Amino acid sequence: MATLELRNVNKSYGSGLVDTLKNIEISIDSGEFLILVGPSGCGKSTLMNCIAGLENISGGAILVDDQDISGMSPKDRDIAMVFQSYALYPTMTVKDNIAFGLKMRKMAPADIDTEVARVAKLLQIEHLLGRKPGQLSGGQQQRVAMGRALARRPKIYLFDEPLSNLDAKLRVEMRTEIKLMHQRLKTTTVYVTHDQIEAMTLGDKVAVMKDGIIQQFGTPKQIYNDPANLFVASFIGSPPMNFIPLRLQRRDGQLLALLDSGQARCELPLGAMEAGFEDREVILGIRPEQILLATAESRNQSSIRAEVEVIEPTGPDTLVFVELNQTKVCCRMAPDDAPQVGQTLELQFDPGKVLLFDAKTGERLLPGKSRATEDKVARLKIG
Structure with a gap:
């Protein structure tokens, strides 16, 4: 677990002509679940990529446990990411997909087997370890993608719209699974979504974004009952205000x-x-x-x-x-x-x-x- 702080983070393209992120200020405690929510194009996925190190920031600082990681490469940040597309290796079994990152870290084979077994039990996918991604349903693939991230035991987990490819019923089920997992593991988590129901049900803290700007940052209750402006009030709530x-x-x-x-x-x-x-x-x-x-x-x-x-x-x-x-x-x-x-x-x-x-x-x-x-x-x- 780790604290995460974003200090005046900016991201620009084309020599500063296009500002995608503007003066982002966020701070969460160790073990908290942060939701980045907003409409398409608001900059939430770009912000997550900056935290992961997949994109460089143009200004400001990103700190994990008070250490500035802004200049570090992705592999040195000790952050695991679950992508919207799952990004599983189609020719590998579920077991090998989960173990891949551990092998890259040159962990001992016996320790890898122990860790894979732990994660498979946690996500209830022990019976799938010998299958390949093409033989799995969308929900099963999502569990495998989560398992690959969990096996690394990083300081921070990042989820980039992980449920958007699932049908409505499965989304509700997986949303509950993610919440239960967080309650058990108490891991510091950043979760990107455009679904305000996910934001309200999953998050300890919520950052509502529009046009690269944090419109409001607070608890789900604060944002629902005390919206900062008309955009936040209209975006959060179903049916809307x-x-x-x-x-x-x-x-x-x-x-x-x-x-x-x-x-x-x-x-x-x-x-x-x-x-x-x-x-x-x-x-x-x-x-x-x-x-x-x-x-x-x-x-x-x-x-x-x-x-x-x-x-x-x-x-x-x-x-x-x-x-x-x-x-x-x-x-x-x-x-x-x-x-x-x-x-x-x-x-x-x-x-x-x-x-x-x-x-x-x-x-x-x-x-x-x-x-x-x-x-x-x-x-x-x-x-």
């Missing part, structure tokens, strides 16, 4: 968000704020599970009537769609509470769960923050 455009108004020192369903209006109180936010165009963000059915006891000025336009049963819950401020809004409900299309519901917003984003920059808003500093990320204190 609702975004409702509106203008803020002020009355009696209280800031209000105005919602209109076509058949009713409500003024959602957001608490006291300093001047400068009224009449401002913002995006109100709220998760589908945070919009509740109002009851006779809970009905108040935060409640609004709206007509159900679409319902989507998913099994464990039902997604109910209404329209607010001429925008489709998703509400997540228990199946037993699901209404019918055309039915009018009275919905309730918890002001403490509401997030506000600047409509132009996409950044989170903070009371009292000047327009000159709106590029900085901060949390809106509500209520």
